[in-house]
Amino acid sequence: MRIYDFIIVGSGSAGSVVANKLSENGRYSVLVLEAGGSDRRFFISMPLGYGKTFYDKSVNWMYRAEPDPGLGGNADYWPRGKVLGGSSSINAMVYVRGAPEDFDEWRDTGNPGWGYADVAPIFRSLEHHDGPATSLGNDGPLHVTDCSRLFHPLANRMIAAAQEAGLSYNPDFNGAAQEGVGPFQLTTKGGRRMSAAKAFLRPAMKRRNVTVLTQAMATRIIFDGKRAIGVQFTRKGKTELAKAGREVILSSGSVNTPQLLELSGIGDANRLQALGVEVLYDNPQVGENLCDHLGINYTYRANIPSLNQILRPWWGKAVAGMEYLLRRTGPLSISMNQGGGFFRTDPSRPRANMQLYFQAFSTLVPKNGERPILTPDPWPGFSLGLSNCRPTSRGSIHIRSNNAHDAPRIIANAFSTEHDVAEMLDAVKFLRKIAATPTMSMLIEEELLPGPDCNSDDELVEDFRKRSGTVYHPVSTCRMGPDPSRSVVDPRLKVHGLSGLRVIDCSIFPNIISGNTNAAAMMVGAKGAQMILEDHP
Template identity: 45%
Template sequence: MKTSFDYIIIGAGSAGCVLADKLSADGRHSVLLLESGPSDDRFWIRAPIGYGMSFYDRNVNWRFSTMPEPGLDGRKIYWPRGRVLGGSSSINALVYHRGVAADYDDWAAAGNPGWDYQSVKPVFDAFEQMVDAKDKVKNADGKLTVSDPSSSLHPMKDDFFAMCEQSQTPFDRTPSQSGEGISSYLITTRNGKRCSSAVAFLHPALKRKNLTVMTNIDAERILFQGKRASAVLCRYKGAQITFSANREIILSAGAVKSPQLLQVSGIGPGKVLRAAGVTVKIDHPHVGMNMQDHLGINYYFKANKPTLNNVLGRWSGRIMAGIKYVLRRSGPLSLSVNQIGGLVKTDPSLAVADAQIYANPVSYQIKFHNERPLLKPDAFPGFILGFNSCRPASTGTITITSEKASTPPHILGNYMTHQKDIDDVVKMARFIAKLQNTPAIQQILSAAPNTPLDAMSDDDIITDFKERCGTIFHPSCTCRMGTSIENSVVNSDLKVHDVDGLRVVDASVFPNITSANINAPTIMVAHKAAESILAETS
């Protein structure tokens, strides 16, 4: 077995698959891609609606959980993260959204030149292959297929757009991959199948002789020669094996595993490392700190007209949907459950959107230890209106408690510990109340809303939110980029401060969380990183 490579990438997720493709493309460099999970060749990964089946599947999912959250009355929050080729892009809800320009302008303003929106926009434009509702392709050379499913959405979309018009909420029936307004959500599908980062970038590269991909292999720690990252110690088929890197080791293991691997390797806050029994190589205070995530809630409604519950909630409906999917790659199994939504301002005077809205023609109530998949929604016709704050102020931590990478780290979201986030919940709940009070929504209700927002005080709204909220699955910023070790983990080239031969390339490097879903910006980050890496070899 070959054990020496130019580049070693740890993690075959949204970013790692891009890096494996880009760094191996010209054949000059040998590349090793390590993935803890299995192949993505599974029906419920390829079928878009299958993410409901992957939500608790330990075979492809890390199934993390936070510590008791002080801001949520001690509740633990379930954190699904992908452990499979494609990472979380193989098990997510497929929504594709860049966020708003201000997200990236803030990255640049934090001391990271080249990360403003005008600089990153051409990167997005290059890898996105946009397919509109009539199957017309824009940028055929783009590898990531992003589809407009608006022509296939449930008829309830018309009620949701009428809701927007009546509430004077900006909307457009033609979706966009960035900016503000309600529309149908773009999704990462190709011909009715999930187009994960693995499908888009890794699979076409697998035939290259200079790319080696290993699955079901666990990186245990990074080894150093002085301050240079030189090798990765792994466990494979029950035995330890060491792979050496001639040029660089790149951590693309995600916002949980990347900081964890740095910490077990001796790079992290000294106090945390010593408490876990790890020898401190570099006291790196921000590794695992500054975690940001989107926290949201759903409000449930019973409808007097058919919703997706009427299809997916019955054996006959599921069978017909399955046949339609197998024969034509169409129907509800080819879509995301998130059909309508986008970024809005709860107050028109705001400079940028502060809330992300979801309007889904299905209702389901997922709770930890209740493994009810999306293919078994509520027994009655129902739908959901939900929200999350775009830019939360509370920050959390990822910290090890053991020198072993196999021991899950402590995850503390610190959700709702900043007053801004508490205030945002009230504003956004009041915004949902405005939406549900429109004639468009009132006329399709068969019962009063499950949560009577109009009759609730601010304290009632906050109490309800704390009892029922959950992550929107966007952890980021735990190895954020910045100007020095005093304020960040990596520099604007994503090199770890005060370490040679080591970069972090995934959502953990975000200086601040973007306003919408994070898969799009994570893939963009990987493309920019690859350009930077290759520029140093020319």
């Protein structure tokens, strides 16, 4: 059994950055444990290939939440990355830092050093932007691409229609203001996905002081008293143990990090005792405060060709495939979200509370075994989508047994507050306002979902309860804060009541941010690593 200075559990968006930063100076030995396998797969590298990985159990945990009254009783599907790079290897690649006000809110709730003025330089240090936006950095390892030149014409018309509906044009959602509509920036480089593994972990793996074990599932943190000294994990059917001379770092994400803490005896004492887990530290906040963005699409039949006519027929797939293989361009080289933005459902709100997504194709016809991105509908179609930026509903994630291989119980509690229901009702009405603009209405043959018969407020609410679902941004299950009675980690990401143990991933978010969470997860990884290096000079 070898002793490492640091053990990192999870190689996802945050964990990959932590591994890179801690190993950079060559002084410390670093072990990374990843439950999944290699990210060197064609459908991970090809940006639109995430339609294939969406239901691929070899790279995806494929979780199911509990049946949710707020979603019409549906058991929502929760894909999470189980591969080097974690969910950054299977996500839609949209790069949004979050609104500056989000991080100022983190700071103002008792977390000094987490305001936007503090974290903006960290974002910039990670980024390498190839577009005109001046807000992003251009010397970092993470390539962020302006893909607007590859957009389908329908996407550009949707952006124009949103301006007709009253939104301003915004070419950079990571700039001074987030509100408005325009093209999304994507984590790609040269037509390939730029995951956290590719940007940060792969370079670190070339260093002699870094060891990465795949197919290594952590089952328990090992303690000497209240100090974390190692991790127990299973690999190739065997149980193994690795020891940490300095710290154990949990970067397993908002689902698996609270799961591992509870399996190790850290959580609500009554819950753990009932499941036969010996209690090490009683903290009922572990697994609580779950927050997630919820999204829905309104889908239309168009009277002009959309991407459906390119990606549906075999010959269209062949042309797109050849274009991608030979030139790394075309629809396979970018995300399905070809633009969008942020808006306020009520002008009296101080800032945007909804995010828009524009998709120049439609996927109403299901296909077994995959998300039908690569086989869209046989008619011309497109979708206008949205998700709430700062929902007030809160759920939880907890173990259901003391067996690490049992999936945890995910209770989302979607739309469980009047606030969330009211703002989503206003938001879906705004989608129809965009569809009714001169630019859009002349392209629409009919509204397919929810359809013209869905009109009253009650009908609209019933529809979005039945059809909404996660947009894959769960956070806050190990919330950061100064008060141990209301949080799991302190502002330096150390687990309250214990030593030698930190959490560095999206689960520490004090509150959810406005927009996609991948960028902020990587920032947390960099800031967390910086704190560790400060504590181990």
